[in-house]
Amino acid sequence: MQTQTIFEVDRTFTWLREPLLVRLPDGSLFCEIYTGGAGDGDHGNVIAAVRSDDEGRTWSNLEVVKAIPGKGCWASSVFTDGHAAHIFWYTMDTSRNLMTHANAHVLSTGADGRTFTHDRTPNGNWDSGHGLDIRR
DSSP: OOOOOOOOOOSSSOOEEEEEEEEOTTSOEEEEEEEESSSTTOTTEEEEEEEESSTTSSOOOOEEEEOBTTBEEEEEEEEEOSSOEEEEEEEEOSSSOOOOTTTEEEEEEOTTSSOEEEEEOOOOOOOTTSOOOOOO
């Protein structure tokens, strides 16, 4: 086994949390992270990722996958289903939101299985008085 650094914090992205490595439907490796802002729960937080198209020999620069001015992205997790990849995440617009249907989102890849373009809120009748935590 070989150890490799695929992302290092810098002046813009001073911390990271919960890196998740998955193979996207297009065959590339995708390491999704939650970063930005001053720390966990900050309104400057974003969903970001690094990618590899050569089985992990080299990695891209960090790319911001989702950011919303004035709101933080929070508690992201990525899954694949064979034809698409999906990032489940929440907006953070108060000091501590619950993970509820009111601030839940699903960001999915399009037909290319690589580019996250379809952002929507999940439908359903689940109880907003209790949190929903979708994690790997």
